[in-house]
Amino acid sequence: MRAMVITKFGGPDVFELWEIERPQPRPGEVLVRVVASGTNPVDAKIRQAGSWAGIPFPAVLGYDVSGIVEEIGPAVSGLQPGDEVFFTPEIFGNPHGSYAEFTIASERIVARKPDGLSHIEAAGIPLAGGTAWEAVIRRLAVRPGETLLIHGGAGGVGSFAVQFAKAAGAQVIATASKANHSFLEELGADVVIDYRDQDVAEQILGEAGHAGIDASFDTAGGNIEMSTLVTRPFGRIATILPPTGDLSALYMKNQTLFGTFLTRESARLREMTPLFEREQAKVIVDTIMPLEDVAKAHERLDSGHGRGKIILTVTE
Numbered sequence: 001m002r003a004m005v006i007t008k009f010g011g012p013d014v015f016e017l018w019e020i021e022r023p024q025p026r027p028g029e030v031l032v033r034v035v036a037s038g039t040n041p042v043d044a045k046i047r048q049a050g051s052w053a054g055i056p057f058p059a060v061l062g063y064d065v066s067g068i069v070e071e072i073g074p075a076v077s078g079l080q081p082g083d084e085v086f087f088t089p090e091i092f093g094n095p096h097g098s099y100a101e102f103t104i105a106s107e108r109i110v111a112r113k114p115d116g117l118s119h120i121e122a123a124g125i126p127l128a129g130g131t132a133w134e135a136v137i138r139r140l141a142v143r144p145g146e147t148l149l150i151h152g153g154a155g156g157v158g159s160f161a162v163q164f165a166k167a168a169g170a171q172v173i174a175t176a177s178k179a180n181h182s183f184l185e186e187l188g189a190d191v192v193i194d195y196r197d198q199d200v201a202e203q204i205l206g207e208a209g210h211a212g213i214d215a216s217f218d219t220a221g222g223n224i225e226m227s228t229l230v231t232r233p234f235g236r237i238a239t240i241l242p243p244t245g246d247l248s249a250l251y252m253k254n255q256t257l258f259g260t261f262l263t264r265e266s267a268r269l270r271e272m273t274p275l276f277e278r279e280q281a282k283v284i285v286d287t288i289m290p291l292e293d294v295a296k297a298h299e300r301l302d303s304g305h306g307r308g309k310i311i312l313t314v315t316e
């Protein structure tokens with residue numbers, strides 16, 4: 001099979017097009033033909049210096065799949081060849097990512113692709129959408145009428161978070177650079193703040209009054225200290241990056257901080273699916289490019305300023 005492989009860490013030029021053996025599904029696993037692969041900042045972090053992920057070389061990176069079950073291993077009960085599926089492959093120790101024509105995964109992390117979505121759209125959901133779902137819906141559990149601040153609203157995770165929070169009935173304040181403001185307003189954000197040119201805390205406390213907002217979600221990193229200041233007493237804060245700064249206001253304000261690191265499961269994919277099928281949420285596809293152009297996708301990922309998703313087409 002065709003695969004974009006790395007044999008060392010480094011810049012986007014480390015990818016090489018190789019012909020390699022298809023992986024064989026073991027008990028409980030399925031072999032999936034990858035129609036489209038999503039891309040995420042974590043792919044670029046591993047490509048740069050990913051020894052922490054314990055992935056043996058030669059390695060196929062890529063952690064978002066939409067495709068078709070080709071073969072099932074022994075003891076697989078819920079999936080059949082021909083099923084259209086989507087999922088986010090395991091990262092740690094897994095050399096069988098989605099930058100290849102075929103990949104394998106435990107059936108426990110695979111779910112049926114939402115009806116009405118193309119493989120290109122579905123490939124953008126599992127990792128970024130799953131992270132936004134975990135933080136906004138499961139952990140912060142935003143309720144109708146609450147106000148949620150989303151740091152980095154236009155990115156892969158942020159653009160799902162904005163839509164999930166609106167679908168849950170919340171008011172959304174999102175931060176982004178100026179070029180993304182009209183995009184975020186169209187996506188449903190009630191207030192958009194330019195984190196480069198405006199004093200975010202001052203803007204929010206002006207909007208929310210002195211008590212502060214109900215919840216904050218940091219998708220960009222470095223914003224927890226400010227979140228403790230703008231979130232009300234007994235409010236909730238979630239982060240998908242390591243918390244930094246002075247967090248002393250957290251305990252005095254009785255706030256809860258949710259560290260959120262995505263785990264793999266099919267249940268979360270199934271929970272999100274109705275929102276996409278009812279068109280209450282959509283996938284923001286920034287660019288579509290062939291698998292062989294993965295280096296170009298990584299140049300963009302390296303910038304740290306994604307808007308929606310970059311998707312790779314892999315097989316027809």
Ligand SMILES: NC(=O)c1ccc[n+]([C@@H]2O[C@H](COP(=O)([O-])OP(=O)(O)OC[C@H]3O[C@@H](n4cnc5c(N)ncnc54)[C@H](OP(=O)(O)O)[C@@H]3O)[C@@H](O)[C@H]2O)c1
Nearest residue numbers: 041131152154155156157176177220240260261262305306
């Ligand atoms: N813990 C987990 O399980 C998990 C899961 C997924 C992602 N992540 C991590 O979360 C981060 C975001 O992922 P992503 O897929 O959303 O990335 P992305 O698509 O590249 O988006 C990043 C966004 O951050 C915004 N941004 C950059 N600096 C900012 C700042 N100082 N304040 C506010 N916004 C800022 C950018 O907005 P502008 O372009 O408007 O400036 C951009 O929209 C990455 O570091 C990723 O590795 C962690």
